[in-house]
Amino acid sequence: MKFITIDKKNWAKGIEKSRETYRLFGPVKDKNGSFIRDLENDMLPDMSCHDSVLSVKSVLFPQTEKILFTTLDESKEDHHIMKRVPADTRQRAVVGIQPYDAKAIQLVNLNFDTDDYRDPYWCDAYEATTFVGVGINKPGPFDFSTSAGTGPFSETGLDVLMADLDNAYLAKVLTDKGGAFMVSCGFDTIADEKESRALFDILRKEAEKNISSQIDTGKLKDKTVLELHEAPFWDDIAFSCINCGTCTFVCPTCWCFDIQDEAKQKSAGRFRNWDTCMSPLFTKHATGHNPRDSKTQRVRQRFMHKLKYFLDKYDQGIMCVGCGRCVKSCPVNIDIREVCKIMNSYEKKE
Amino acid sequence: MDTCIQKIREIAFQLLDKKEVERVIGFSNGTIPMATSPITIASKQDTEKLVFNSTCGLNLANYIRQQKGKIAVIAKGCDSRNIVTHIIENQVKRDQIYIIGVPCKGMINKSKIKALFEDDILKFDEDGDTLTVESSSKKETLSKKEYLRDNCRLCQHKNPVIYDILAGDPVKEQVLDVPYPDVEKIAALDADARWIHFQELTKNCIRCYACRNACPLCYCPTCFVDESGPQWVGKGQDKTDVNTFHFLRAFHCAGRCTDCGACVEACPMDINVRDFTRKLNKDAFDMFGWEAGLDQTKRPPLDAYSPDDPNDFIK
Ligand code: SF4
Ligand code: SF4
Ligand code: SF4
Ligand code: SF4
Ligand code: SF4
Numbered sequence: 001m002k003f004i005t006i007d008k009k010n011w012a013k014g015i016e017k018s019r020e021t022y023r024l025f026g027p028v029k030d031k032n033g034s035f036i037r038d039l040e041n042d043m044l045p046d047m048s049c050h051d052s053v054l055s056v057k058s059v060l061f062p063q064t065e066k067i068l069f070t071t072l073d074e075s076k077e078d079h080h081i082m083k084r085v086p087a088d089t090r091q092r093a094v095v096g097i098q099p100y101d102a103k104a105i106q107l108v109n110l111n112f113d114t115d116d117y118r119d120p121y122w123c124d125a126y127e128a129t130t131f132v133g134v135g136i137n138k139p140g141p142f143d144f145s146t147s148a149g150t151g152p153f154s155e156t157g158l159d160v161l162m163a164d165l166d167n168a169y170l171a172k173v174l175t176d177k178g179g180a181f182m183v184s185c186g187f188d189t190i191a192d193e194k195e196s197r198a199l200f201d202i203l204r205k206e207a208e209k210n211i212s213s214q215i216d217t218g219k220l221k222d223k224t225v226l227e228l229h230e231a232p233f234w235d236d237i238a239f240s241c242i243n244c245g246t247c248t249f250v251c252p253t254c255w256c257f258d259i260q261d262e263a264k265q266k267s268a269g270r271f272r273n274w275d276t277c278m279s280p281l282f283t284k285h286a287t288g289h290n291p292r293d294s295k296t297q298r299v300r301q302r303f304m305h306k307l308k309y310f311l312d313k314y315d316q317g318i319m320c321v322g323c324g325r326c327v328k329s330c331p332v333n334i335d336i337r338e339v340c341k342i343m344n345s346y347e348k349k350e
Numbered sequence: 351m352d353t354c355i356q357k358i359r360e361i362a363f364q365l366l367d368k369k370e371v372e373r374v375i376g377f378s379n380g381t382i383p384m385a386t387s388p389i390t391i392a393s394k395q396d397t398e399k400l401v402f403n404s405t406c407g408l409n410l411a412n413y414i415r416q417q418k419g420k421i422a423v424i425a426k427g428c429d430s431r432n433i434v435t436h437i438i439e440n441q442v443k444r445d446q447i448y449i450i451g452v453p454c455k456g457m458i459n460k461s462k463i464k465a466l467f468e469d470d471i472l473k474f475d476e477d478g479d480t481l482t483v484e485s486s487s488k489k490e491t492l493s494k495k496e497y498l499r500d501n502c503r504l505c506q507h508k509n510p511v512i513y514d515i516l517a518g519d520p521v522k523e524q525v526l527d528v529p530y531p532d533v534e535k536i537a538a539l540d541a542d543a544r545w546i547h548f549q550e551l552t553k554n555c556i557r558c559y560a561c562r563n564a565c566p567l568c569y570c571p572t573c574f575v576d577e578s579g580p581q582w583v584g585k586g587q588d589k590t591d592v593n594t595f596h597f598l599r600a601f602h603c604a605g606r607c608t609d610c611g612a613c614v615e616a617c618p619m620d621i622n623v624r625d626f627t628r629k630l631n632k633d634a635f636d637m638f639g640w641e642a643g644l645d646q647t648k649r650p651p652l653d654a655y656s657p658d659d660p661n662d663f664i665k
Pocket of ligand 3: 248253254255256275276277278301302303305306
């Protein structure tokens with residue numbers, strides 16, 4: 001394992017240099033909050049941002065993505081034959097993301113990259129991407145990552161984990177991809193391994209100690225799906241929900257999408273857009289039948305998926321990394337931590 | 351702290367105790383600072399859960415449609431106007447709703463307060479006009495007057511216009527010489543600058559439709575943006591489609607919007623979608639002397655014919 005020290009004075013220059021090889025993405029402050037954006041020209045990632053409204057998910061899986069196209073011009077031989085929009089295989093690096101967001105990417109991988117099926121759009125983007133995270137020294141009150149199987153210094157899914165020291169960054173190179181990114185920046189001041197490990201350890205422990213918010217998921221596994229599905233508390237949980245889907249859009253682990261065809265004059269495209277189980281249209285059948293017609297059913301779907309179905313199906317913990325985005329953004333303050341508590345502690349009355 | 355809450359709880363308790371209503375719809379405390387959540391309660395023991403303070407910025411009129419039996423609802427000035435609109439539009443019957451009116455002292459602008467802090471807010475308290483807000487790095491004492499939502503600042507109907515009981519003494523209404531300064535400011539821009547203003551406004555919209563869903567006016571079983579046969583508007587992030595949603599939604603609210611601010615309150619991106627609706631509110635006022643939701647007996651201008659209609663084409 002290699003550790004590299006980066007003097008903050010050299011940071012901008014190094015990042016600039018990496019552009020020769022990488023297309024860069026990172027947190028950017030905008031008037032409505034921070035977002036993970038394409039860093040154009042001389043934009044630098046905002047390394048102090050630990051609360052981007054949307055997560056790095058949007059770099060691999062944009063809210064709207066044109067995936068196929070065709071011509072409707074019948075004089076052309078290949079009219080009406082859908083072709084894939086050429087994949088953008090240029091190397092990209094997302095720099096400055098919250099560590100648990102990289103774990104979230106791994107959870108989404110479970111769905112998009114399986115033995116039976118490989119989602120080409122996600123997987124191609126994933127393979128082209130290097131993930132550079134920065135540890136969160138002072139986690140905020142919404143962060144419950146440590147009890148969601150990750151943490152403010154989590155390494156899962158990252159290629160480089162950086163620690164923000166006052167005048168420098170200390171980078172822990174976790175993969176070859178990460179090493180290549182460091183080389184492209186020209187960052188090559190090797191730090192002492194033992195000392196660096198110890199320093200990371202201190203920072204991680206200090207950060208984890210600061211996390212005040214916790215969930216308990218221990219009993220979810222032993223409950224049956226039906227028991228939770230038919231529990232009496234869903235109407236009350238769902239009452240205030242306005243079915244906006246904000247919670248699923250901001251969530252780094254939500255992966256649902258909808259396919260839309262659009263045509264303009266003679267050219268047509270097939271797009272995929274984020275979808276949300278909170279919307280009444282979600283999985284509505286062409287027959288008109290709607291499997292989740294009521295608000296309660298929709299709210300139940302979201303929490304059951306995150307805290308029960310996913311857990312049962314993959315045996316990799318819950319489908320939530322504890323970033324707290326949904327807690328912060330929900331306009332009616334439906335709090336997954338509370339719902340988790342209710343579900344986890346529920347005992348069916350005989 | 352005088353937020354009428356004791357009175358609200360007493361009234362709710364009595365109503366449930368005497369079985370005059372089946373449920374009471376109000377606000378409960380949130381799990382995070384500066385948050386409250388709409389709640390429905392059916393048992394008088396639960397009336398303790400009710401709260402009312404200046405973070406109750408959502409509009410409870412949005413929660414009273416399609417309820418069974420008689421229900422009670424807590425209503426600020428603007429909420430009450432949306433109840434009137436519901437009655438006019440046959441969404442609820444007057445005798446099905448017991449209105450606990452709250453003379454409103456204004457709701458706070460949460461994003462403006464959040465913007466004062468680099469880090470997350472840990473604690474929020476209010477006492478009359480004094481707000482105390484704390485994060486892990488600093489503590490601020492603020493005057494609520496300075497941190498009211500834009501719509502509350504310009505509100506001329508703080509007292510409920512319709513109610514069965516009031517939970518507090520009526521407050522003094524302000525009368526504004528210039529009720530639409532914001533609209534005038536945008537209207538004064540030249541066409542290009544105005545276009546840029548609205549492009550910038552919706553730039554970060556994620557089309558979650560929280561603005562629509564929080565709005566009591568938006569109760570169509572299938573919204574035009576969700577309709578697929580015919581499809582009126584693309585569903586992706588194309589600028590034209592995003593703007594089409596905003597423009598059309600605003601027009602669907604023309605002559606109906608009470609400027610309650612729930613749409614802005616709900617937006618996860620802090621987009622002031624009222625920049626669209628306010629212009630139409632002003633038009634309704636200038637052309638028809640109309641403010642929505644003040645009178646159950648009058649038809650809204652866009653659904654009535656009048657010989658003195660200001661438009662020529664209709665005569
Ligand atoms: S963000 Fe809140 S109100 Fe919106 S769909 Fe999710 S739980 Fe419901
Ligand atoms: S469910 Fe909420 S807290 Fe969990 S990962 Fe998604 S947005 Fe973050
Ligand atoms: S919670 Fe809902 S939107 Fe998120 S992945 Fe599951 S079904 Fe899809
Ligand atoms: S609530 Fe905000 S982000 Fe969502 S659709 Fe409305 S304006 Fe766009
Ligand atoms: S458009 Fe906004 S301000 Fe107008 S009634 Fe609806 S929620 Fe209230």
